[in-house]
Amino acid sequence: MTVRVRFAPSPTGMFHVGGARSALQNWIYAKQQGGVFVLRIEDTDAARNKPEWTEGILSALDWIGISRGSYEGPYFQSANAGEHRAAAARLHESGRAYYCDCTREDVQARTGSQYQGYDGYHRDRGLGPGPGHALRFRTPDEGATVVVDLIRGEPTFENKLIEDFVIARGDGSPVFLLANVVDDMTMGITHVIRAEEHLPNTPKQQLLWEALGVKPPIWAHVPVVVNEKRQKLSKRRDKVALEAYRDEGYLAGAMRNYLMLLGWAPSGDREIVPWSVIEDEFRLDEVNLSSAFFDEKKLRAFNGEYIRALPVAEFVDACQPWLTGTGTIAPPPWQPEEFDADAFAAVAPLAQTRIAVLSEIVPNVDFLFLASPLIDEAAWTKTMKDGSAELLDDAVAAFEALESWDAESLKSTLEAVGAERGLKLGKTQAPVRVAVTGRTVGLPLFESLEVLGRERTLTRMRAARLRLV
Template sequence: MFHVGGARSALYNWAVARQSSGKFVLRIEDTDTARNKPEWIDGIINALAAIGISETDPAFEGPYFQSQNADRHREAAQQLHAAGRAYYCDCTREQVQERTGSQQLGYDGFCRERGLEYTEGRALRFRTPDEGATVVVDLIRGEPSFPNSAIEDFVIARGDGSPVFLIANVVDDLDEGITQVIRGEEHLSNTPKQQLLWQALGAEPPAWAHLPVIVNEKRQKLSKRRDKVALEDYLAEGFLPAAMTNYLMLLGWGPGDDVELRPYDELEQRFRVEDVNTSPAFFDIKKLTAFNGEYVRGLPLGEFIEACRPWLRAPYAGWAPEDFDQAAWEALAPHAQTRLAVLSDITANVDFMFLKEPVEDEASWAKAMKDGSDALLKTARANLESADWTRPESLKEAVLAAGEEHGLKLGKAQAPVRVAVTGRTVGLPLFESLEILGKERTLARIDAALAKLAG
């Protein structure tokens, strides 16, 4: 599944690529066969498309597959060996630990001057400079410096000759003409090693930009084991792609004014990677939900009706397909649109219309059906029987009069009616809902509630 952090990184890369008339490169790093399945690749492409990063856009390039460039990775590793920038090592981890007396210290350089040639089982290590420091010029973080003495001679090819990710990543960037690398800050620790490889291969490193980590309400880094992090999960819940895109763009960056709700094109024009913050970005689901509600209310009614379609059929809907009434749904839609925060909420708001009987929500029943509710319902039913069902105001007047007769204000009087008819204490405007449901079904449900109260 596509992590929301990856989605944010993609959007920032996309903005920079489009601003500069450049290319956004999608590369599938597929050398780990256990984590490589075609359907997962399709999932990445579909998730990117959902947030506006489409294969059909001229700025999109790829997907490339790292596994298809394996020969170049091997060639680069051998180029470094031939130039004296890498050497073969036959040390085991246990031998290194025995020499250093620690499981924490890195490789001690034991094989640096032994002049070993390759045989099966010997890894190829990069020869890190002994002195000085590797300075990473980061568009967000300034110029963090890493003492070379703290960077071990790291492996670039395994004992079977296969290159490791570090060099594969650098070679792919070189071959694909990557000029800017915008990624999460968890990759910063690898950057000095990659920069050394770029330089050793005779190339100018790209511009680096490491984005702040995204955290949850406890200020812990978002984790797929603990938090909801998949973009697909949010879309499946009914968060609109435009709202997700808007919100993700603001995780660590702002447009420089107090206006947060903006179409992506405006955000793209204003975005500057140099203005991204370094402090952790809080993934506030409440704020995201509020964003989404604004976007839902801003949809043209026809688009809203169509957008809700997935949640009005199985597996979300609890009613049979033949019980769905499109005309009734279209009549309810204007009332629903002003109340929804996420589209999946539509099911609970309109199910009373399409279920043969309202849901049995015992908590709602207990809250609304107090002593005297049966008398109130009887009076309300009698008033509704003679009301004008072409006007919601007439239905409201009928319930209001019933409440006054029993010493109740409208809010208290309508609660038993709402629960009797919809099964819930909250929902769409009651009297408009009753009008659309119709007189016969409304009165039958009130009768059923009276029977239950009598029982």
């Protein structure tokens, strides 16, 4: 038997990080088993579906390493509508489903409770199809449905506790529960790997598989992804869009690595490991049962490690979208003609050790490419105090006299200026840094001044001095 797994997102919004984790788990499992990864776009919610969301799914999968052409599909659920309706008809004809025109209010009136499930009122009344007549599955009265789950063992559900659930609406359109089952059957899916939030629907789906005469797939329900409050990650409340992390400057490798740790860990006391190790070691039966905490701070730390591990040339290439404003990345504050590739290459090794996401490259190097620095007014107020004007005067004079404009000479010269005032280097260089870069923190100052050059450095220091008059 060839293993066939599927990833079936809906094109109704940005690509959820939890969905990305499920995609990766399915992808790896298929590769390990010599199987097939199938992409199915569940696009039957016409009111919310947009073509750009479908393209977003495809591009997000590309980014995390599941590239177009390496999987089967994408298929679209809407294209299988005829099969969905045919399956509903077969279930009715075989007696496994029946029509019902009860409203929620009708059920509540009979049971006396708004919390009571459907009471089977129309099971044997012979109601036929018609407007407003929903089709309900006839759940067995006795026995239990056992779900074989690679992670959770064999969860067992008593059939008497499963109500006769709707499989087709009053207008004849099948509900998602049935459509999902029929699609999996049509595509020959052998293993369904998905989040545990779907587990309550699994016995219903398994009953549908069996009623349609097909052996159910093997299930694997991975732990749900939660925030720091142990709440399920929500699009409305949490930062969950994979595209947002991509556009902020998270590396695909770091994101892949981190997502795979949500509920699983590689061997040994390690977390940051090559992707080849994850592909080799990942096992569904080793996935934890407890909820998986998506820790953005930890992801950020992961990303910083991945950035620092890049060869400098690759780091320079990786920064280009933020330096040029390409694709979905916002343009930088400088004009294209102001950017100096050689200057950036000179400071790139310094910046690489100081940023955790690639978007941070812009505020670290913007002073190199702007006619004048973007002044952080809070930094100016904090730094430019009594004595700063005179210190800048002395520093300008000392720098003007330098024969060699290099980091070491600049540092020793400014140290001497501060020593005459009884100041340590940290206090001495603070006004110079703000005058030249506009900020109190950033790349190493003297290496930055070397790259910026004598003329531009002195011009900015003089301008800052005039502002202090």
